[in-house]
Amino acid sequence: MHTLFLLILAWFAASAGLLAVLHWRTLLASWREPVLACPVLIVESDDWGPGPSEDAAALQELARVLESLRDEGGRCAVMTLGVVSSVPDGQAILAGGCSTYLRRTLADSAFMAIREAMQAGAARGVFAPQWHGLEHFWPDSLLACLGERADPAQRQALRDWLQADCPRSEDLPSALQSRWVDAGRLPSTPLTPSAVALAMREEAAVLRYVFGAVPEVAVPNTFVWGDAIERAWAACGVSCVVTPGSRYEERDATGGLASPTRRIRNGDRGRGDVCYVVRDVYFEPLRGHRAEHVWQALEAKTAQGRATLLETHRSNFIGPSEMRDAAIGELERALRGALTDHHDLRFMSTAELAQILRDAESPFRERDLRRRVEAWLRRVAAEAGPARILKITGLGSVIRTVGNFLGGVNFRRSRYQADC
Ligand SMILES: [Zn+2]
Structure with a gap:
């Protein structure tokens, strides 16, 4: 019996040794990643920007629900808004033979209702604006796909897309939605740093006009970005980048995401000392994600000492009113259930989470x-x-x-x- 016990002990000791030899980097990185002292839940939503006035009604309803939910400290639930600051001026682009890109931004008077809904929610602390691109695509890539040498079927589809009063970026081909590479031809190619810097400054001007200041957090479109993008963000005041736990840098020949180039953990630093956060829990009611999925994820993340960042998109909340109400209702059920399960749950913005990850002395650590x-x-x-x-x-x-x-x-x- 004694020998058997020693054999089992030796087996697990040898296994642990093998694990340490083969995966010491992972073990060390997992240990170094900050551990949070209480459950943290953040709703991260992307793609909000110019659109029909119904979008303003959706934002107002979301704000009403979020404000009705309070954590133990009295803080209301927070939804980040990944803001896409403009839409293409489709009629003008088509009239010009698709040779020049033209846009309408959130500053346009036509989008005043959406702008005001965002501003009101931000002032009440339920919305936290984040960078998500002046467009959700690189304009020159779009023009290339509208050119004579482009695939005729795709060219026609894009011309039809531009006919809409407010074209929805969600309807673009997946590869084109990667703003921070040139996907006009595949595989994609990097953008020049000067073009990136100019685009960032233009985006910063719109964000500053709408929100009075530039947000601290950026969300790379489709999670494709590189060092040059991080440097440009940092130069414009960004201190935190939202990631899925890895970085993708290009689209391959089929338009799919090329293999990730690095693994990322909460609190890791990028160029310009930006702090990474990991967002890898999906909550898309349109795709059938339910509150139970959120509760399970929150349980697991909390046990791991990590925040739970829910990834969702505008598309869940802008459909017909029945669909919109169902999606908002499911979100409310998820958040209320989370508060019931975890009395010490905390709501906060992603910028606040990044501050905690940077500060070893934070009481949240x-x-x-x-x-x-x-x-x-x-x-x-x-x-x-x-x-x-x-x-x-x-x-x-x-x-x-x-x-x-x-x-x-x-x-x-x-x-x-x-x-x-
Ligand atoms: Zn997006």
């Missing part, structure tokens, strides 16, 4: 060693890289059991938790 070890074990168990070795050796079960034990006996609240 966990200091209790046992809780940090538990979060680390749960992170390791959820990693894709070591998944095979954890499964084959049985080490994954051991890690989960120890994590559960630490979580179960960790009845003492962090001394900082009451403040967070």
